[in-house]
Amino acid sequence: MRFADVILPVPFETFTYIVPDALSAGLVRGSRVVVPLGKNKHYAGIVARLHTQQPPDVQLKEIERVADAQPVVNEQQFQFWQWIADYYMSPLGDVYKAAFPSRLKDGEAPTPKRTRRTIVDRMAGHAGAGITHPLSPAQQTAFDQIVQQWASGQTTVLLHGVTSSGKTEIYIHLIQRALDAGQQVLYLLPEIALTTQITDRLRHVFGSRLGVYHSKFTDAEREAIYRHQLSAEPYDVILGARSSIFLPFQRLGLIIVDEEHETSYKQQDPQPRYHARNAALVLARQFGATTLLGTATPSIETYHLAQDGRYGYVPLTERFRGLELPRVEVVDIKRLRFQKRMKGAFSPRLVEAITEALSHREQAILFLNRRGFSNLITCNRCGWVPHCQHCDVSLTLHKRTHTLVCHYCGAVYQLPEHCPSCHSYDTPPALDTPPTSLRPAPAPLHVSASHDAQERFVPIGAGTERIEEQIARLFPSARLLRMDLDTAKTRTAYEKIVGDFAAGEADILIGTQMVTKGLDFDHVSVVGILDADTMLNVPDFRSYERTFHLLSQVAGRAGRKGRQGTVILQTRSADLPLIQQVVDNDYEGMYRDQLAERELFRYPPFTRLIYVFLRHRDNDILEHLAEDFAQLLRQRFPDMVLGPDRPAVSRVQSLFIRKIMLKVPHTAPPAAVRQTLYDTQRAFLERFAATHVNIYFDADPM
Ligand code: ADP
Ligand code: ZN
Ligand code: ZN
Numbered sequence: 001m002r003f004a005d006v007i008l009p010v011p012f013e014t015f016t017y018i019v020p021d022a023l024s025a026g027l028v029r030g031s032r033v034v035v036p037l038g039k040n041k042h043y044a045g046i047v048a049r050l051h052t053q054q055p056p057d058v059q060l061k062e063i064e065r066v067a068d069a070q071p072v073v074n075e076q077q078f079q080f081w082q083w084i085a086d087y088y089m090s091p092l093g094d095v096y097k098a099a100f101p102s103r104l105k106d107g108e109a110p111t112p113k114r115t116r117r118t119i120v121d122r123m124a125g126h127a128g129a130g131i132t133h134p135l136s137p138a139q140q141t142a143f144d145q146i147v148q149q150w151a152s153g154q155t156t157v158l159l160h161g162v163t164s165s166g167k168t169e170i171y172i173h174l175i176q177r178a179l180d181a182g183q184q185v186l187y188l189l190p191e192i193a194l195t196t197q198i199t200d201r202l203r204h205v206f207g208s209r210l211g212v213y214h215s216k217f218t219d220a221e222r223e224a225i226y227r228h229q230l231s232a233e234p235y236d237v238i239l240g241a242r243s244s245i246f247l248p249f250q251r252l253g254l255i256i257v258d259e260e261h262e263t264s265y266k267q268q269d270p271q272p273r274y275h276a277r278n279a280a281l282v283l284a285r286q287f288g289a290t291t292l293l294g295t296a297t298p299s300i301e302t303y304h305l306a307q308d309g310r311y312g313y314v315p316l317t318e319r320f321r322g323l324e325l326p327r328v329e330v331v332d333i334k335r336l337r338f339q340k341r342m343k344g345a346f347s348p349r350l351v352e353a354i355t356e357a358l359s360h361r362e363q364a365i366l367f368l369n370r371r372g373f374s375n376l377i378t379c380n381r382c383g384w385v386p387h388c389q390h391c392d393v394s395l396t397l398h399k400r401t402h403t404l405v406c407h408y409c410g411a412v413y414q415l416p417e418h419c420p421s422c423h424s425y426d427t428p429p430a431l432d433t434p435p436t437s438l439r440p441a442p443a444p445l446h447v448s449a450s451h452d453a454q455e456r457f458v459p460i461g462a463g464t465e466r467i468e469e470q471i472a473r474l475f476p477s478a479r480l481l482r483m484d485l486d487t488a489k490t491r492t493a494y495e496k497i498v499g500d501f502a503a504g505e506a507d508i509l510i511g512t513q514m515v516t517k518g519l520d521f522d523h524v525s526v527v528g529i530l531d532a533d534t535m536l537n538v539p540d541f542r543s544y545e546r547t548f549h550l551l552s553q554v555a556g557r558a559g560r561k562g563r564q565g566t567v568i569l570q571t572r573s574a575d576l577p578l579i580q581q582v583v584d585n586d587y588e589g590m591y592r593d594q595l596a597e598r599e600l601f602r603y604p605p606f607t608r609l610i611y612v613f614l615r616h617r618d619n620d621i622l623e624h625l626a627e628d629f630a631q632l633l634r635q636r637f638p639d640m641v642l643g644p645d646r647p648a649v650s651r652v653q654s655l656f657i658r659k660i661m662l663k664v665p666h667t668a669p670p671a672a673v674r675q676t677l678y679d680t681q682r683a684f685l686e687r688f689a690a691t692h693v694n695i696y697f698d699a700d701p702m
Pocket of ligand 2: 379380381382383384419420421422
């Protein structure tokens with residue numbers, strides 16, 4: 001009898017099924033098959049192995065049918081999946097889940113007939129215009145250096161090019177070069193930077209040879225692209241977000257990872273918690289392909305590898321057409337607040353700069369990394385702060401909808417009419433008022449609260465919604481647009497805002513980090529950073545590096561054409577060296593400072609981090625379990641274990657969380673470390689099976 005080990009979209013490795021004789025002929029490794037699982041579930045899975053060894057003691061079921069005529073996973077993909085599963089400590093089933101569009105994993109979904117043709121054919125025959133822009137001399141030099149470093153055996157090269165240096169143009173020329181050599185190209189961008197601006201530009205050059213792949217596409221579209229890549233005439237160029245590393249390739253010759261420093265390349269949740277940039281390097285190695293990592297602000301890790309000579313390095317310090325970098329002015333809002341000279345979130349200097357821009361019919365962008373109206377609200381009588389019932393976070397007021405929103409789990413609450421802690425706005429709090437730490441939960445949303453209710457609570461801190469309100473008061477005649485997760489929920493809404501602003505239909509754009517990525521506006525002369533401190537205060541060893549990346553990106557939006565732009569950077573930490581480094585565009589300085597700190601405290605790139613997370617419904621039980629687990633790890637990994645700690649948000653969706661940090665030296669073999677972790681986990685779960693504790697790992701966390 002023949003058996004097949006099948007990968008299914010559930011968190012396990014493989015399941016063994018009987019191969020009925022009738023199906024035997026058409027089945028190979030990589031075939032997609034429909035199988036029953038459990039009582040009445042059906043999944044489409046991937047055959048990983050065909051064999052004749054009957055597993056002992058189990059009731060086996062039969063494969064029901066073969067879903068496609070041809071295998072859908074090739075040998076290279078199997079190896080890649082296995083690498084992801086091993087390195088990121090995730091079962092193969094979860095890798096399959098991440099790698100495949102949902103319909104292909106569904107046992108009930110019919111094989112599509114029409115969608116497949118229509119989507120792919122839509123672009124067919126559109127040849128594209130070929131290269132339209134010649135490179136500038138500086139760009140040409142960079143291009144030549146990249147090619148030369150690849151040729152000399154340096155397969156990964158970092159292109160460190162300032163904002164507006166025209167990195168995209170260099171990519172286009174490198175893509176053309178690869179296509180001329182008959183190779184396929186993968187061009188990776190963070191999801192948020194995959195705008196129509198960039199797709200249109202590439203479509204114009206490469207026409208129907210370009211396929212675009214990201215999570216905003218419908219499942220049918222993603223399935224069509226996946227299948228097209230298996231065909232005899234796949235797309236030559238794939239422009240995509242992180243999951244496009246899982247597409248099948250046949251002759252991949254070049255991978256470009258743009259904005260390589262972006263932490264969103266890392267999948268946080270669910271498993272596999274992979275880093276698409278790092279995984280792309282493995283993918284490139286499988287194909288013997290070359291890789292280009294591009295950014296204006298390299299990640300510390302990547303820059304360190306380039307300094308070490310393990311990556312090639314090509315700097316590009318000149319902006320296209322000699323544009324000047326914007327002038328960055330620091331405004332100390334701590335002092336201004338003390339002097340009571342702030343108008344809401346606005347310093348006099350920022351108001352002045354916006355006024356001037358508007359008088360010249362130029363545009364301004366205001367950046368604040370917090371959506372909603374206020375950071376939190378508090379009862380103006382007893383100080384009560386509403387918190388999410390499921391998570392350990394305070395709720396954000398959304399004024400327009402009179403709601404309180406949890407930005408972690410998305411729960412929406414009605415703004416209470418009365419403070420549930422001191423009960424009434426009109427009567428002073430009773431002496432037996434429960435302490436604020438009891439945090440009575442606000443009622444779940446059914447009806448809107450009255451406007452009066454808003455008076456009873458004081459908003460603390462500002463979000464984009466509140467900035468919009470303040471700016472409308474300061475500049476009543478200015479036309480405003482706001483771009484954040486609330487106003488730009490869908491791709492269409494997002495593109496409309498970008499389009500309207502680019503067309504000059506608004507004077508001021510207020511936004512979260514959505515405004516910083518992949519956008520190129522011609523008439524923006526002022527960028528206001530309202531509060532540079534929000535990211536600095538995040539308790540994470542990368543918070544300074546991230547702040548530098550983000551502020552540099554935001555600043556890069558100013559003065560793209562014609563004349564030098566102005567950036568007004570408001571901060572309460574004006575004396576911090578990091579702020580001066582942003583002003584001076586001093587990447588080296590930031591890198592040196594951060595690297596010294598990382599070395600001192602043994603963080604990446606000097607160690608490899610692995611986080612161990614434990615989750616449980618009961619906080620006290622979890623406290624003990626986490627201590628025990630950390631103790632076991634300490635015995636096995638002396639001097640490497642920190643914690644357990646409560647993460648910044650220590651409860652999400654009703655589960656409490658503890659984090660244990662492992663700083664693994666580069667000398668420790670990764671496979672052995674993983675094995676020890678698995679063994680520890682298994683022993684622990686055997687002992688505490690009854691407690692329903694959930695344990696998972698995150699390798700190279702972000
Ligand atoms: P970066 O990605 O380095 O920030 P971009 O690729 O967005 O820079 O280039 C900035 C602007 O300069 C874009 O509008 C781009 O079209 C233009 N540009 C860059 N290089 C060229 C070139 N060689 N010819 C024509 N336009 C160019
Ligand atoms: Zn109160
Ligand atoms: Zn929540």
